[in-house]
Amino acid sequence: MDERIVKAYESRPKDWIWQLAIAVIVIGLLIWSLGAMETSGASANGGKMAINILNGIVHPDQELLFNLTKEGVPYLLVETICIAFMGTVVGAIFSVPLAFLSASNLTPKPVAFIGRILIMIIRTVPAFVYGLMFIRVTGPGPFAGLMTMSVTSIGMVSKMYIEAIEDLDTKILESLDAMGCSTWQKILYGILPQLMPNFASTAIYRFDINLRDATVLGLVGAGGIGAPLIFAMNAYRWNEAGSILIGLVVLVLIVEWISTKIRVKLTRG
Amino acid sequence: MSIYDKIFPPKKYTLDNGKAVEQKRSRAPIYVIFVLLMSYISVKVTGFDPATLAKRGNQFFVILSRMFPPEYGYFNNIVNPILDTVKMSLLGSALGSVLCLPFAMLASTNICKNRFVVAVMRLIFSIIRTLPTLVSALIATFIFGLGTIAGTTAIAVFSFSYIGKIMYEEIETVDMGAFEAMEAMGFNRTEAFIHAIVPQVMPAFLSNSLYNFEGNVRYAAVLGYVGAGGIGLILNEQLGWREYPNVGMILLVLFVTVFIIESVSRYARKKLV
Numbered sequence: 001m002d003e004r005i006v007k008a009y010e011s012r013p014k015d016w017i018w019q020l021a022i023a024v025i026v027i028g029l030l031i032w033s034l035g036a037m038e039t040s041g042a043s044a045n046g047g048k049m050a051i052n053i054l055n056g057i058v059h060p061d062q063e064l065l066f067n068l069t070k071e072g073v074p075y076l077l078v079e080t081i082c083i084a085f086m087g088t089v090v091g092a093i094f095s096v097p098l099a100f101l102s103a104s105n106l107t108p109k110p111v112a113f114i115g116r117i118l119i120m121i122i123r124t125v126p127a128f129v130y131g132l133m134f135i136r137v138t139g140p141g142p143f144a145g146l147m148t149m150s151v152t153s154i155g156m157v158s159k160m161y162i163e164a165i166e167d168l169d170t171k172i173l174e175s176l177d178a179m180g181c182s183t184w185q186k187i188l189y190g191i192l193p194q195l196m197p198n199f200a201s202t203a204i205y206r207f208d209i210n211l212r213d214a215t216v217l218g219l220v221g222a223g224g225i226g227a228p229l230i231f232a233m234n235a236y237r238w239n240e241a242g243s244i245l246i247g248l249v250v251l252v253l254i255v256e257w258i259s260t261k262i263r264v265k266l267t268r269g
Numbered sequence: 270m271s272i273y274d275k276i277f278p279p280k281k282y283t284l285d286n287g288k289a290v291e292q293k294r295s296r297a298p299i300y301v302i303f304v305l306l307m308s309y310i311s312v313k314v315t316g317f318d319p320a321t322l323a324k325r326g327n328q329f330f331v332i333l334s335r336m337f338p339p340e341y342g343y344f345n346n347i348v349n350p351i352l353d354t355v356k357m358s359l360l361g362s363a364l365g366s367v368l369c370l371p372f373a374m375l376a377s378t379n380i381c382k383n384r385f386v387v388a389v390m391r392l393i394f395s396i397i398r399t400l401p402t403l404v405s406a407l408i409a410t411f412i413f414g415l416g417t418i419a420g421t422t423a424i425a426v427f428s429f430s431y432i433g434k435i436m437y438e439e440i441e442t443v444d445m446g447a448f449e450a451m452e453a454m455g456f457n458r459t460e461a462f463i464h465a466i467v468p469q470v471m472p473a474f475l476s477n478s479l480y481n482f483e484g485n486v487r488y489a490a491v492l493g494y495v496g497a498g499g500i501g502l503i504l505n506e507q508l509g510w511r512e513y514p515n516v517g518m519i520l521l522v523l524f525v526t527v528f529i530i531e532s533v534s535r536y537a538r539k540k541l542v
Contacts, residue, residue: 030363033356036417036498046412053408082311089308120531124524126490126501129516132508136328142315147322215401219494223315226403230495233407245404252399 056238057245065243073225073247080224081251083142083217084210087149088157092203095154099161106165116162123155127213131220142223149210149217157206164198197266204259204266212252273299336517343515346503347522353417354499355526357492358485361421365428366478372429373436379445380462391437398430402488406497417498424485424492428478435477436470443469472541479534479541486530490523 065073101107102115130151134144173190181189218226225248232240279291311317375381376390406423413419447465452458493501500523507515 029359033360036353036356037360037421046414049411053411079314082314085307086311086315086317089304089311120528121524124487124527125520126487126494126504128491128494129504129508129520133329133332136331137325138318138321143317143321146311146315146317212399212401215403216491219403229404230407233404233411245400248401249396249399253395256395256399 052236053238053241056240057242059239060243060246061237061239062243064240065247071228073244076225076228076244077247077251079142080211080214080248081255083145083149083224084207084214087146088153088203088207088210090146090150091153091206092157092199094150095158095161096199098154099158099165102158103162103165105168119155119158122151127152127216128220131217131222135220135222140221140223144220145214145217145222145224148222149214152213153206153210156209157202160202161199164195164202168194201263201266204263208252208256208259211255215248332513335513336520338514339517339521340512340514341518343518344522347500347519350493350500350503351522351526354489354493354501355486355530357417357420357499358424358482358489361424361489362428362478362482362485364421365425365430366432366474366481368425369429369433369436370474373433373440374462376433376437377440379441379443380458380466394430394433394437397426398434400426402427403491403495406492407495410496415496415498420489420492420497420499423497424489427488428481428485431481432474432477436474439470439473440466476538476541479538483527483531483534486527 064071068074098115098119102112102119104112106112107115127148130148131144134147134151138144138147168191172194173186176186176190214224215226215229217224218228218230221227225244229241229244229248232238232244273296274293277294279293281289281291283289372390372394375386376394378384378387381387381390402423405426406419409419409422410416413422443466447469448461451461451465456464489499490501490504493499493503494505496502500519504516504519507513507519
């Protein structure tokens with residue numbers, strides 16, 4: 001009995017050299033990155049600052065939090081939701097043709113490859129660069145933010161759409177063919193029912209992310225809750241920042257909860 | 270949704286053998302109406318106007334066209350910031366994904382039997398995940414001063430919540446048989462966890478950490494905007510000075526870096542799974 005165990009142990013693949021090599025590389029990389037850690041040295045009163053920030057967040061500016069005018073948190077949140085919603089819709093619409101072009105089971109390899117590179121390029125450019133470009137088109141405001149959201153959504157959404165399209169079950173199309181369906185009927189009864197739940201689920205997920213990322217737009221004056229938040233923080237008005245942050249966190253948690261429910265329902269049918 | 274079925278009664282078919290079957294009416298109209306309504310409100314609030322897009326859309330490409338050809342000579346000024354960005358994301362991702370493990374253990378129902386602790390841990394993970402990275406970076410710059418440490422902290426905080434959530438979900442789906450067997454043999458819970466659970470979740474942990482690192486390189490580019498170090502700093506500066514050929518070069522370098530890191534990490538992740 002013991003002999004068999006010992007034998008089994010000895011016959012295990014010997015990959016410790018490989019593992020050691022990877023460990024050395026990873027630790028080496030981490031040490032290498034430690035070299036870049038630098039700060040301008042404002043950390044002397046950092047502790048006091050941290051206490052101030054926490055204090056502000058715990059004691060939010062109640063007047064701002066429940067103010068129903070255009071400066072209040074509720075309106076800013078609604079505006080942010082609208083930017084994220086419309087941004088997701090426009091982005092999802094842009095993504096559909098891009099995804100069909102880049103799905104390797106539908107288009108020839110070179111075309112699909114170019115499509116993928118294009119999607120990667122779109123994904124790489126940081127949001128605030130797009131923000132600046134769109135402000136030239138629409139002027140500052142929520143419209144520019146919406147367009148920025150839509151372009152930054154394209155990357156992830158079309159990537160997920162491509163995966164959905166590549167996972168299409170072609171047997172269904174073949175059986176529809178065998179039944180004598182026309183192309184239009186094949187799309188309606190064979191392709192759309194397979195893709196729709198997946199597409200909708202991706203769009204809802206991206207809406208979640210967009211809502212969370214909407215603060216980035218505030219940097220370039222593209223509307224939403226980001227600008228007031230960053231102004232408040234830069235001016236050390238922590239109570240204001242606290243009330244905006246609380247509003248945002250609660251909103252995102254609620255939306256996330258709802259969207260998870262919907263997505264679970266979509267995947268289970 | 271039975272009210273819906275009452276208003277729009279299901280369609281009845283009589284089959285050849287005389288049986289009647291019902292097909293419930295499609296719910297699609299509700300969703301379509303909801304989406305249209307939301308779109309209408311959004312368009313009103315944001316001032317979305319396709320006509321403006323069509324008329325002034327070419328303005329979008331003005332900056333873009335000025336970026337070409339990129340100023341290749343600017344490359345020497347980019348090398349250090351882009352390396353900083355990579356280092357920030359590497360260290361931040363590693364810190365965050367290792368630190369989250371004990372908390373992920375406490376947040377999974379099969380390891381931690383105390384339901385109150387589980388609920389509190391999950392709430393903490395959710396709240397941290399909701400906090401925009403940009404905001405945590407800004408807070409970090411106030412505490413640690415401008416520079417890469419602030420960016421690294423922000424990335425670590427984000428990775429902590431992201432990997433933490435994935436890991437507690439992963440830990441909950443493992444096969445508990447080995448864990449129970451080791452406990453029965455007299456190991457304590459920590460030892461049993463290390464020998465029975467860790468090998469099962471390790472591939473998923475490594476794969477998700479790599480994926481997280483990939484994404485963070487891209488994210489780190491934005492952080493420079495609030496002074497948290499890395500490539501975003503010079504990107505913001507060059508945009509401010511309207512040196513678009515330099516901006517083009519920065520974006521090109523960023524793209525190539527992200528491409529290399531993604532290719533390597535995708536290869537590694539394929540090996541892992």
